[in-house]
Amino acid sequence: MRNRNVLVTGGAGFIGSEVVHQLVEQGAIVTVVDSLANGRRENLSDLPPDRVRLEIADIRDTERMRMLLAETQLVLHLACLGVRHSIHSPIENHEVNATGTLCLLELARQAGNVRRVVYVSSSEIYGTAQSVPMSEQHPTRPTTVYGASKLAGERYCDAYWRTYGFPTSIVRPFNAFGPRCHHEGDCGEVIPKFMIRAMAGRPLIVHGDGTQTRDFTYVADTARGILLAAAADKAVGDAINLGHGKEISINELAQSIGAVVQRNEVQIQHGRPRPGDVLRLYADNRKAAELLGFAPQISLHEGLRRLRVWYESSGRTPEALLTEEFETNWQPMARYIG
DSSP: OTTOEEEEETTTSHHHHHHHHHHHHTTOEEEEEEOSSSOOGGGGTTSOTTTEEEEEOOTTOHHHHHHHHTTOSEEEEOOOOOHHHHHHOHHHHHIIIIIHHHHHHHHHHHHSOOOEEEEEOOGGGTOSOSSSSBOTTSOOOOSSHHHHHHHHHHHHHHHHHHHHOOOEEEEEEOEEESTTOOOSGGGOOHHHHHHHHHHTTOOEEEESSSOOEEOEEEHHHHHHHHHHHHHOGGGTTOEEEEOOSOOEEHHHHHHHHHHHTTOSOOOEEEEOOOTTOOOOOOBOOHHHHHHHOOOOOSOHHHHHHHHHHHHHTSSSOHHHHHTTOOTTTTSOOOOOOO
């Protein structure tokens, strides 16, 4: 990646900012496009300005994107609105995630200098596991507009490769967690929400009975997998899972987080199930290992420990962080602009 011009959409967000940090370590010159609907400036504040440029823009701004793509050799496309957002705002979610991806692909093809688009999809395209572990051949039956919109983006990438020979690669991260993750608003996810509640001595809110499972991957591993896919010729025209290859129930996760924050017992409060919630996710990583040489390096326990340390060094108390949390974050709410 040394001295390569890379455009990262959604690069001020959680996974995107980790991708940008790793690109800088590899010597790339990075342009970040982010509307700051979910991303935050401070996620990039420690990076050298001669290597990273933040452009505050919506990926649906065709003329702005056309200008930025004229300087780009590689596009890593992470910009999206999330799963809970899709429940209260399905049309906007589709427009950003699906239509935005189609427009980006066409502009990148027209630019003539873009050598590849790597599309960061989601395990949500599968829906609830019908068999495990879930390979890339698992049926795709998304349960939310978010999952459906990410699947639509995949189909557009595949069509651009098949119709135009335009190089695209698709990666499907399972549930990422780690520093700079979201606890706030409709972006808030289970691990950061559990972590700050446990640190504050508050009950952990489990939506449903807690038997639903996830495959959690530390964000540095997820970002490394994305960059491996960007560099691998074998990944062109293909879709590849990026998970840890282990599943854990939400009830078990709550106890694990309690142990990490050194609370022998955590109080669990069960709430109503979330609309469209996937009940089981468990990644088959064999294709990533074969094509990319990918293997996760950070265990769940070690990743949780690192996240706790990150929160402790953030300069904000758990109580202050909890003021930004919404328990039922699939309902309409004020958006956080950082």
